[in-house]
Amino acid sequence: MAEVLVLVEHTDGEPKKVTAELLTLARTLGEPSAVFLGAPGTLAKAKDYLAQYGAAKIYVVESDDVANFIGAPAAEVLSKLVADTSPVAVLAAATPDSREVAARTAARTDSGLIWDATALAPDLTATQGIFGGSTIVSSKVTKGTPIVVVRPNSTAPEAAPSTPAETTVDIAISDAAKGAKIVDRVVEAKSGRPDLTEAQVVVSGGRGLGAAEHFGLVEKLADTLGAAVGASRAATDAGWYPHQNQVGQTGKTVSPQLYIAVGISGAIQHRAGMQTSKTIVAINKDPEAPIFEFADYGLVGDLFNVVPQLTTEIEKHKAG
Numbered sequence: 001m002a003e004v005l006v007l008v009e010h011t012d013g014e015p016k017k018v019t020a021e022l023l024t025l026a027r028t029l030g031e032p033s034a035v036f037l038g039a040p041g042t043l044a045k046a047k048d049y050l051a052q053y054g055a056a057k058i059y060v061v062e063s064d065d066v067a068n069f070i071g072a073p074a075a076e077v078l079s080k081l082v083a084d085t086s087p088v089a090v091l092a093a094a095t096p097d098s099r100e101v102a103a104r105t106a107a108r109t110d111s112g113l114i115w116d117a118t119a120l121a122p123d124l125t126a127t128q129g130i131f132g133g134s135t136i137v138s139s140k141v142t143k144g145t146p147i148v149v150v151r152p153n154s155t156a157p158e159a160a161p162s163t164p165a166e167t168t169v170d171i172a173i174s175d176a177a178k179g180a181k182i183v184d185r186v187v188e189a190k191s192g193r194p195d196l197t198e199a200q201v202v203v204s205g206g207r208g209l210g211a212a213e214h215f216g217l218v219e220k221l222a223d224t225l226g227a228a229v230g231a232s233r234a235a236t237d238a239g240w241y242p243h244q245n246q247v248g249q250t251g252k253t254v255s256p257q258l259y260i261a262v263g264i265s266g267a268i269q270h271r272a273g274m275q276t277s278k279t280i281v282a283i284n285k286d287p288e289a290p291i292f293e294f295a296d297y298g299l300v301g302d303l304f305n306v307v308p309q310l311t312t313e314i315e316k317h318k319a320g
């Protein structure tokens with residue numbers, strides 16, 4: 001069976017959930033081969049996870065060259081693997097780092113690139129939202145090796161234990177690829193909530209909250225659901241919530257099973273970051289708010305009444 005290369009998304013060897021999703025998706029296209037690029041000694045932490053989700057092979061480069069420079073070294077490795085293995089496709093996650101690697105690999109291998117796919121059929125037809133998510137298109141790569149950047153939460157991860165064969169890729173990273181060196185790393189402050197881009201449920205707050213302290217309502221609702229907290233740009237620009245939690249065109253793209261928008265009007269730039277959520281619930285006091293045009297469930301009411309009641313009801317439901 002032909003190989004499908006999956007670029008492993010990880011932090012210091014700890015794989016992100018999207019890696020399991022990509023391996024699951026890859027199994028519908030061919031034989032998944034994980035491509036692990038990281039600092040020396042990091043693969044050990046990822047191996048069991050990659051085996052659990054069915055990697056038949058692991059191609060590995062553990063070196064400071066791939067760990068300490070942005071994008072280009074990883075693209076050199078992936079391009080070599082494309083040339084050596086002639087895969088059916090290359091799958092990468094729609095995260096800032098992997099997007100860059102995918103785009104560079106497409107350029108280096110003269111291949112077509114599909115961006116932000118939310119589904120990929122066995123015949124490699126991808127589904128994408130374009131124009132800020134307002135139009136859904138099907139597209140297919142017609143040149144070179146299909147390189148597909150897939151949004152987190154597009155596939156439900158399913159375990160399929162394997163015993164992957166490990167191959168060290170023999171490559172010397174060129175000096176030209178070492179143009180942008182990572183000089184420092186800052187660990188993001190953890191909220192104890194799930195990662196915004198990987199969460200199954202996201203509760204986001206907007207200008208309707210009126211003040212930073214009212215985000216407590218959103219956080220409480222989020223915590224009853226085990227959700228991540230997002231925010232509109234109006235809320236982050238006002239300093240009510242950190243910019244890293246912004247959802248939208250200039251923020252993060254999320255695609256959870258459930259997205260609850262609280263006091264958010266549904267501007268096109270916000271919609272661009274959450275449109276592919278499976279179920280969208282909007283709470284807004286204005287029945288004419290644009291968000292009701294694309295929400296699956298709309299709740300017209302004052303959030304200060306609705307959200308505490310909703311939180312209490314969910315808590316009761318969980319307890320009962």
Ligand SMILES: Cc1cc2nc3c(=O)[nH]c(=O)nc-3n(C[C@H](O)[C@H](O)[C@H](O)COP(=O)(O)OP(=O)(O)OC[C@H]3O[C@@H](n4cnc5c(N)ncnc54)[C@H](O)[C@@H]3O)c2cc1C
Nearest residue numbers: 206207208232233234248249250251263265269270285303
């Ligand atoms: C280039 C560019 C990029 C952008 N990128 C982003 C982006 O990444 N993400 C993003 O979100 N925006 C982005 N924006 C901004 C975007 O256009 C909107 O201005 C923004 O999304 C509005 O945020 P909001 O919905 O919270 O505020 P508003 O549009 O002001 O909506 C507030 C909503 O709250 C409702 N409300 C008020 N009080 C209550 C209450 N008590 N109970 C219930 N409902 C209430 C109101 O009816 C209203 O619908 C971008 C804009 C530009 C130009």
